[in-house]
Amino acid sequence: MNPFWHFTRKMFRRRATIAWALLFAMISAGGLGVGLVTLGPMLKMILSGENLADLANQFNAQGHVISVPPWLVALLPADPFDGIVVLMTGILFLTILGGFANFMHKYLTQALAATTVAKIRQEVFCHVIHLPLETVVTRGPTEFVARIVRDAAELQRGFIALTSKSVTQILKGGAALIAAFVFQPLLSLTVIVVGPILGIILRKLGKRIRRGTRGSLQAQEGLLRVATETMHGLRAVKVNTGERRIIGWFHRINKVVLRQELRVRTARAMTPPIVEIVSVITVGALAIFASRLILNQTLSPERFVLAVSSLGMALASFRPLASLLNDIQASAAPAGRLAAILDLPREGSTGIRLKGLPRHRVSVEFEEVSYTYPQTNRPAVKSICLTIKSGERVALVGPNGSGKTTLASLLPRLLEPSSGRVLIDGIDIATVDLRSLRRQISMVTQETVLFRGTVADNIAFGIEKSTPDRHERMNRIIDAARRAHADEFIRKLPNGYDTDLAEQGASLSGGERQRLAIARAILRDPAILILDEATSQIDAESEAHINAALKEFCQGRTALLIAHRLSTVHNADRIVVMDDARIVAQGTHEQLLGSCELYQRLTRTQLMAPM
Numbered sequence: 001m002n003p004f005w006h007f008t009r010k011m012f013r014r015r016a017t018i019a020w021a022l023l024f025a026m027i028s029a030g031g032l033g034v035g036l037v038t039l040g041p042m043l044k045m046i047l048s049g050e051n052l053a054d055l056a057n058q059f060n061a062q063g064h065v066i067s068v069p070p071w072l073v074a075l076l077p078a079d080p081f082d083g084i085v086v087l088m089t090g091i092l093f094l095t096i097l098g099g100f101a102n103f104m105h106k107y108l109t110q111a112l113a114a115t116t117v118a119k120i121r122q123e124v125f126c127h128v129i130h131l132p133l134e135t136v137v138t139r140g141p142t143e144f145v146a147r148i149v150r151d152a153a154e155l156q157r158g159f160i161a162l163t164s165k166s167v168t169q170i171l172k173g174g175a176a177l178i179a180a181f182v183f184q185p186l187l188s189l190t191v192i193v194v195g196p197i198l199g200i201i202l203r204k205l206g207k208r209i210r211r212g213t214r215g216s217l218q219a220q221e222g223l224l225r226v227a228t229e230t231m232h233g234l235r236a237v238k239v240n241t242g243e244r245r246i247i248g249w250f251h252r253i254n255k256v257v258l259r260q261e262l263r264v265r266t267a268r269a270m271t272p273p274i275v276e277i278v279s280v281i282t283v284g285a286l287a288i289f290a291s292r293l294i295l296n297q298t299l300s301p302e303r304f305v306l307a308v309s310s311l312g313m314a315l316a317s318f319r320p321l322a323s324l325l326n327d328i329q330a331s332a333a334p335a336g337r338l339a340a341i342l343d344l345p346r347e348g349s350t351g352i353r354l355k356g357l358p359r360h361r362v363s364v365e366f367e368e369v370s371y372t373y374p375q376t377n378r379p380a381v382k383s384i385c386l387t388i389k390s391g392e393r394v395a396l397v398g399p400n401g402s403g404k405t406t407l408a409s410l411l412p413r414l415l416e417p418s419s420g421r422v423l424i425d426g427i428d429i430a431t432v433d434l435r436s437l438r439r440q441i442s443m444v445t446q447e448t449v450l451f452r453g454t455v456a457d458n459i460a461f462g463i464e465k466s467t468p469d470r471h472e473r474m475n476r477i478i479d480a481a482r483r484a485h486a487d488e489f490i491r492k493l494p495n496g497y498d499t500d501l502a503e504q505g506a507s508l509s510g511g512e513r514q515r516l517a518i519a520r521a522i523l524r525d526p527a528i529l530i531l532d533e534a535t536s537q538i539d540a541e542s543e544a545h546i547n548a549a550l551k552e553f554c555q556g557r558t559a560l561l562i563a564h565r566l567s568t569v570h571n572a573d574r575i576v577v578m579d580d581a582r583i584v585a586q587g588t589h590e591q592l593l594g595s596c597e598l599y600q601r602l603t604r605t606q607l608m609a610p611m
């Protein structure tokens with residue numbers, strides 16, 4: 001099924017709105033029709049000087065199905081001029097009514113389309129947030145952003161086309177076609193022959209439009225990627241004098257977008273002339289055929305004229321449907337791309353409700369754990385066996401790329417082990433509810449992530465909004481900030497804790513951002529704390545203070561500290577040395593200095609900050 005219809009069904013669930021929209025469409029069309037009909041009597045009055053009552057009586061005398069009731073005839077003005085005024089007022093009233101109905105029809109259908117698309121956008125966003133990290137990282141975030149924003153907008157155009165054009169046109173065209181059949185069935189049959197031919201042509205064009213739209217959306221994704229990456233890395237672009245290269249990239253992708261758009265435009269522009277030509281050929285053939293019949297006297301000329309004019313009307317009503325089909329084909333591309341996202345499995349989606357993990361109090365265990373990133377063939381961590389007792393502080397050291405971050409990411413299930421198990425208090429974390437697991441863990445990642453918002457909001461990002469009163473909440477935020485040594489610099493900001501941060505905290509220094517991230521981790525009151533080089537950019541003096549505070553904070557909590565600095569490592573109860581995806585040694589600083597050659601090297605070179 002065309003994925004467009006999958007989403008359209010969601011729209012058609014709003015039956016009441018659809019019914020109202022239809023009603024208003026009919027009133028609007030009816031108002032126009034009645035207005036036209038009244039023009040006849042008006043002309044007659046002006047030309048022959050008869051009054052409205054005479055006309056009504058004449059009409060009734062002709063014995064039509066409906067007649068003007070006598071009480072109404074009695075009310076009609078005797079003077080022809082007054083009659084014209086009455087009719088004009090009537091037309092004015094009908095026009096206003098028709099205009100209002102037209103407005104309501106447009107408003108309802110467009111609101112319906114917009115509401116449905118807003119819902120779809122929400123649904124897709126919610127789905128993407130719950131996708132496994134791996135999926136989003138490997139496909140690249142831009143792909144998802146582009147689809148949520150750009151594709152949804154494209155889909156909306158299809159919805160609007162469908163709801164605003166289709167129904168009235170089909171109704172009108174259908175009625176005209178029936179009339180044609182009544183007048184001359186044989187002639188009208190030709191439509192049945194021509195219909196499929198037109199259908200095939202429109203289908204071909206539609207496919208072009210669909211492919212072109214898909215290509216264009218894909219290329220626009222590239223455009224978005226280059227643009228956002230450049231804006232985020234503008235500093236690097238400028239100092240590396242990479243402007244020309246970036247502009248070149250943008251130019252190339254921009255050309256692809258243009259080519260695909262032109263492809264779509266061409267197909268769209270070809271549709272009306274093709275429909276027109278086929279129609280004219282049909283009518284011409286009909287005329288030749290009919291002239292034979294008329295000459296043979298098997299067909300009366302008036303019937304022929306009536307049938308052909310009805311067919312013409314049907315054609316005129318159906319013609320906009322060709323562009324409607326194009327719109328639907330164009331929307332099929334974004335619909336397909338959105339549906340593809342919704343088909344991706346969410347993380348931890350087993351279908352069954354998992355039990356919650358009780359607060360950690362015994363141990364964290366890695367049991368023969370290996371992990372290989374998708375699209376690579378070398379494991380990033382391999383056969384890791386490591387047991388950490390509750391309350392223990394373990395430092396993880398090793399050269400770049402040895403797998404420290406990967407190993408730490410397995411604990412909050414940001415990554416799922418390729419083999420082996422991770423156990424907390426003896427329970428395999430793959431079998432518990434994801435939220436209950438992550439709620440117990442605070443992780444400060446290598447890249448600090450801040451959001452647009454106030455400093456206080458950023459620190460409180462990890463806790464539920466339901467915290468009792470504002471005052472108490474603020475006190476806790478300030479306490480966490482103090483421990484992270486952030487309070488001092490926050491108070492110097494223009495609005496203190498209420499200062500708005502720029503996107504990704506760009507208005508703060510690297511060390512300041514790290515302090516906020518640590519404050520956020522502390523405020524969550526975790527059972528397990530993971531710090532991945534959380535203090536790498538903080539000056540030595542402040543780091544010493546933060547380390548002291550963390551030491552106190554870690555009482556009764558399990559901590560995994562990844563560090564390149566000796567000062568952090570010293571804080572730990574045990575040091576684990578990793579190299580090339582494996583654990584190569586563990587012990588205390590003194591033990592390792594005596595036994596592990598890699599550790600000696602690391603202390604000499606990497607772990608060199610002051611003690």
Ligand SMILES: Nc1ncnc2c1ncn2[C@@H]1O[C@H](COP(=O)(O)OP(=O)(O)OP(=O)(O)O)[C@@H](O)[C@H]1O
Pocket residue numbers: 137373374376380398399400401402403404405406407446
């Ligand atoms: N998303 C990814 N896709 C593929 N390979 C990855 C990905 N992330 C990391 N790797 C690879 O996995 C290995 C381990 O990376 P990891 O980030 O765990 O190292 P690390 O010990 O934290 O290094 P550093 O000290 O530089 O932070 C590296 O060889 C890296 O190239």
Ligand SMILES: [Mg+2]
Pocket residue numbers: 404405406446532
């Ligand atoms: Mg790392």
